[in-house]
Amino acid sequence: xxxxxxRFKADIFQALAHPTRIxxxxxxxxxxxxxxxxxxxxxxxxxxxxxxLAVLRGKQLVANRKVGNKVFxxxxxxxxxxxxxxMRRYFQCHLKEALGLLDEMDDTPIEVDR
Amino acid sequence: xxxxxxRFKADIFQALAHPTRIxxxxxxxxxxxxxxxxxxxxxxxxxxxxxxLAVLRGKQLVANRKVGNKVFxxxxxxxxxxxxxxMRRYFQCHLKEALGLLDEMDDTPIEVDR
DNA sequence: CGCATCTATGCGAACTTTCGAATATACAGA
DNA sequence: TCTGTATATTCGAAAGTTCGCATAGATGCG
Numbered sequence: 402x403x404x405x406x407x408r409f410k411a412d413i414f415q416a417l418a419h420p421t422r423i424x425x426x427x428x429x430x431x432x433x434x435x436x437x438x439x440x441x442x443x444x445x446x447x448x449x450x451x452x453x454l455a456v457l458r459g460k461q462l463v464a465n466r467k468v469g470n471k472v473f474x475x476x477x478x479x480x481x482x483x484x485x486x487x488m489r490r491y492f493q494c495h496l497k498e499a500l501g502l503l504d505e506m507d508d509t510p511i512e513v514d515r
Numbered sequence: 516x517x518x519x520x521x522r523f524k525a526d527i528f529q530a531l532a533h534p535t536r537i538x539x540x541x542x543x544x545x546x547x548x549x550x551x552x553x554x555x556x557x558x559x560x561x562x563x564x565x566x567x568l569a570v571l572r573g574k575q576l577v578a579n580r581k582v583g584n585k586v587f588x589x590x591x592x593x594x595x596x597x598x599x600x601x602m603r604r605y606f607q608c609h610l611k612e613a614l615g616l617l618d619e620m621d622d623t624p625i626e627v628d629r
Numbered sequence: 630c631g632c633a634t635c636t637a638t639g640c641g642a643a644c645t646t647t648c649g650a651a652t653a654t655a656c657a658g659a
Numbered sequence: 660t661c662t663g664t665a666t667a668t669t670c671g672a673a674a675g676t677t678c679g680c681a682t683a684g685a686t687g688c689g
Contacts, residue, residue, distance in 0.1 A: 407537045410606065411531070411536070411537050414532040415529075417525070417528040418532045419677085420521040423524050424518075427521075440636095447635085448636090448638085448680080448681090449678065452678085461609070469687070471636080480601055480604060480605045487601065488524055488527070488598065549666095561665085561666075563647085565668080568666090583657070583665090584657065584664065585665065585666080586665080
């Protein structure tokens with residue numbers, strides 16, 4: 402496998418390698434949302450969300466369509482959704498060690514952004 | 516989903532987000548290899564390989580067992596292999612844009628990855 | 630037009646990642 | 660033990676990422 406393709410792969414992983422961008426992809430799995438929707442749901446700075454969206458756009462992980470004032474984002478390829486689903490399975494399998502590496506986790510809702 | 520779990524997920528992606536580490540995982544998919552084997556196959560500095568292995572170990576993506584002088588590495592969970600396989604499918608689907616995003620591409624034919 | 634709303638971009642400081650060089654540790658064999 | 664081989668770690672410079680703040684562009688409404 403040529404190194405250029407490995408760089409491409411690594412870039413995709415890099416694009417997913419941020420909690421906010423994971424959160425964005427998770428939300429978009431449920432269907433199209435506008436940048437403002439994402440901002441509201443994640444409770445983060447407008448510029449910050451926009452920057453993260455720019456990263457996801459740059460790697461073509463999301464599609465965007467403009468409607469009037471707003472820009473609606475969606476997951477561009479279902480394969481990525483499958484990847485995220487596999488990852489969920491991975492975390493379930495390794496929950497214990499995940500918890501070891503982390504600190505908090507029960508099923509009481511957590512305030513830190515949802 | 517709590518933010519802590521998203522951070523955990525993002526960390527896994529981060530661990531995969533480097534061409535050399537992708538290459539290591541690809542090689543390990545074929546079975547256990549020693550650090551030296553990897554070094555030889557990838558033709559990179561010993562310290563560099565060792566540092567990348569440390570990253571993969573840190574996120575528990577690889578297992579290692581010591582045999583005498585050597586340390587043999589292997590992929591710790593088959594789910595990760597599935598993720599890599601899915602990614603291969605993704606790249607095949609998006610090969611065109613993959614090549615578009617890359618710049619350097621000589622005229623030697625591209626072996627589309629195993 | 631003027632003004633509000635929604636989204637994107639540029640900037641700079643703080644932080645993280647990456648690399649090679651040097652060094653350290655661990656084991657095997659004589 | 661001393662020597663060689665295999666692997667890991669530490670250090671520091673260069674490069675990359677992330678954030679908030681400020682600002683820019685685009686659209687809609689009156």
